Amino acid sequence: MSKYIAAIDQGTTSTRCILFDRQGNIVSVGQKEHEQIYPKPGWVEHNPDEIWKNTLEVIALARIKVSVTSADIAAVGITNQRETTVAWNRRTGKAYHNALVWQDTRTGDMVAQFEKDGGIDRFRPVTGLPLATYFSGLKLRWLLQNVPGLRKDAEKGEALFGNMDTFLIWNLTGGVKGGIHVTDVTNASRTQLMNLHTLEWDEDMLRTFEIPRAMLPAIKSSSEVYGTVTSEVLPGVPIAGALGDQHAALVGQACFEPGMAKNTYGTGCFLVMNTGSELRISEKGLLTTIAYKFGDQPVQYALEGSIAIAGALVQWVRDNLGIIEKSSDIEPLAQTVEDNGGAYFVPAFSGLYAPYWRNDARGVIAGLTRYVTKGHIARAVLEATAYQTVDVVNAMEQDSGIKLASLRVDGGMVANQMLMQFQADMLDTTVVAPAVAETTALGAAYAAGLAVGYWADLADLRKNWAVAQTWEPVMESPQRDALYKGWQKAITKSFGWEE
Numbered sequence: 001m002s003k004y005i006a007a008i009d010q011g012t013t014s015t016r017c018i019l020f021d022r023q024g025n026i027v028s029v030g031q032k033e034h035e036q037i038y039p040k041p042g043w044v045e046h047n048p049d050e051i052w053k054n055t056l057e058v059i060a061l062a063r064i065k066v067s068v069t070s071a072d073i074a075a076v077g078i079t080n081q082r083e084t085t086v087a088w089n090r091r092t093g094k095a096y097h098n099a100l101v102w103q104d105t106r107t108g109d110m111v112a113q114f115e116k117d118g119g120i121d122r123f124r125p126v127t128g129l130p131l132a133t134y135f136s137g138l139k140l141r142w143l144l145q146n147v148p149g150l151r152k153d154a155e156k157g158e159a160l161f162g163n164m165d166t167f168l169i170w171n172l173t174g175g176v177k178g179g180i181h182v183t184d185v186t187n188a189s190r191t192q193l194m195n196l197h198t199l200e201w202d203e204d205m206l207r208t209f210e211i212p213r214a215m216l217p218a219i220k221s222s223s224e225v226y227g228t229v230t231s232e233v234l235p236g237v238p239i240a241g242a243l244g245d246q247h248a249a250l251v252g253q254a255c256f257e258p259g260m261a262k263n264t265y266g267t268g269c270f271l272v273m274n275t276g277s278e279l280r281i282s283e284k285g286l287l288t289t290i291a292y293k294f295g296d297q298p299v300q301y302a303l304e305g306s307i308a309i310a311g312a313l314v315q316w317v318r319d320n321l322g323i324i325e326k327s328s329d330i331e332p333l334a335q336t337v338e339d340n341g342g343a344y345f346v347p348a349f350s351g352l353y354a355p356y357w358r359n360d361a362r363g364v365i366a367g368l369t370r371y372v373t374k375g376h377i378a379r380a381v382l383e384a385t386a387y388q389t390v391d392v393v394n395a396m397e398q399d400s401g402i403k404l405a406s407l408r409v410d411g412g413m414v415a416n417q418m419l420m421q422f423q424a425d426m427l428d429t430t431v432v433a434p435a436v437a438e439t440t441a442l443g444a445a446y447a448a449g450l451a452v453g454y455w456a457d458l459a460d461l462r463k464n465w466a467v468a469q470t471w472e473p474v475m476e477s478p479q480r481d482a483l484y485k486g487w488q489k490a491i492t493k494s495f496g497w498e499e
């Protein structure tokens with residue numbers, strides 16, 4: 001019997017391949033970062049060829065470290081940065097343009113145009129999503145309008161659209177030699193082209209955004225065999241699961257009951273609450289999305305609070321300001337001071353996502369005086385992620401009527417003790433990190449493993465979840481309230497910057 005499940009986690013910053021055993025333990029990891037391309041202010045691109053090459057490389061790396069053959073791997077699961085949009089040619093395999101990354105704001109004018117006729121929530125009842133630059137539908141519309149020849153090829157079915165899940169599955173299953181063109185429901189739910197009620201591409205949305213249906217992948221469940229890997233890195237292994245990364249983290253955190261929630265602190269920060277088989281359209285600025293759908297079992301829905309910039313702000317301080325060398329240096333720098341010194345950093349680099357949905361917002365540092373040092377700025381940077389999470393939790397509790405008893409956390413920023421303690425303090429709630437920190441990859445492994453019988457059922461998966469660390473709130477209410485009041489004031493200063 002095969003010993004492991006492989007998960008490919010194609011994130012915003014890097015691509016990883018992780019091998020898991022039956023207890024959900026990490027056996028081996030291969031990881032590689034890719035280039036972030038910023039052609040203009042607000043534009044963010046990735047090179048799909050680089051990501052495909054990195055994917056092959058990280059699979060090989062993960063295998064070499066523990067010298068496993070493909071016979072040792074029962075299945076592979078894919079998880080990915082969501083919304084990031086690629087169009088490529090079926091015959092050549094070449095992308096027509098760099099991938100437009102989820103954070104890219106170039107569709108701002110389209111958003112404004114569509115908003116004029118029906119407001120920001122006009123597509124919410126069908127898609128669960130507000131009008132925003134974030135989702136794939138308008139990014140694809142931009143490509144179709146701006147890349148010569150793409151629309152013609154798309155109408156003939158020669159050009160294919162996909163998010164990174166689709167692009168990788170197509171390449172892994174043979175590419176130009178008959179690659180399989182599919183996506184899963186969770187990824188499809190982020191395009192703003194899928195009808196949340198029917199789980200099919202919505203004809204009205206396709207017509208409104210002028211998207212040729214022939215270029216769209218088939219929508220599948222999150223856990224079933226889509227095809228078999230033909231590339232020599234994993235020959236003959238079935239690809240049996242796919243989930244957008246935030247949905248995968250929900251699964252990896254074993255949040256299988258309605259009301260259970262997780263928050264993933266990566267490039268962005270995404271709080272997702274399982275709401276069961278009931279579809280709820282948010283009234284507080286959250287997204288309605290698919291939690292997961294395992295095979296032919298009923299679909300599970302979720303509410304999501306998406307924050308565009310979290311760890312990305314730490315990267316920005318590292319790469320653009322150069323006041324730290326590596327991301328983890330932000331913590332000792334922030335520890336050089338007692339508090340934020342009155343400074344607040346609102347990282348509205350891609351506008352503001354949940355619960356504000358302000359495409360016109362841009363980043364500000366507020367409350368500066370001559371007293372403020374780089375230590376205070378470091379502190380304000382970390383606090384920004386915690387305050388944004390409080391904004392989202394407040395909306396989530398109002399929307400769902402459920403008070404969070406504790407918050408399950410994961411992602412690269414969870415390594416930051418100061419941030420996690422501050423988060424517990426600002427939420428006045430226990431924050432809990434699980435033993436397996438790579439919940440995103442684990443969730444994709446679970447989806448694939450369930451499809452091929454490596455794990456029998458959800459009970460098998462629940463057993464694997466264990467606590468690694470908890471952070472308890474210790475801050476007094478007056479201090480918490482004063483800090484949050486400052487944040488609420490600062491955030492209004494970011495509004496209306498972009499005309």
Ligand SMILES: Nc1ncnc2c1ncn2[C@@H]1O[C@H](COP(=O)(O)OP(=O)(O)O)[C@@H](O)[C@H]1O
Nearest residue numbers: 011013266267311312314327328411412413416
């Ligand atoms: N110790 C740390 N303190 C603060 N931020 C950190 C720390 N370690 C990593 N990060 C941030 O976490 C992010 C990487 O997390 P990860 O979960 O790997 O992201 P992604 O899946 O989005 O690629 C980066 O933006 C990085 O700046």
Ligand SMILES: O=P(O)(O)OC[C@H](O)CO
Nearest residue numbers: 011012081082266267268
């Ligand atoms: O790559 P991450 O972990 O920052 O996640 C990106 C999200 O899926 C964007 O919606």
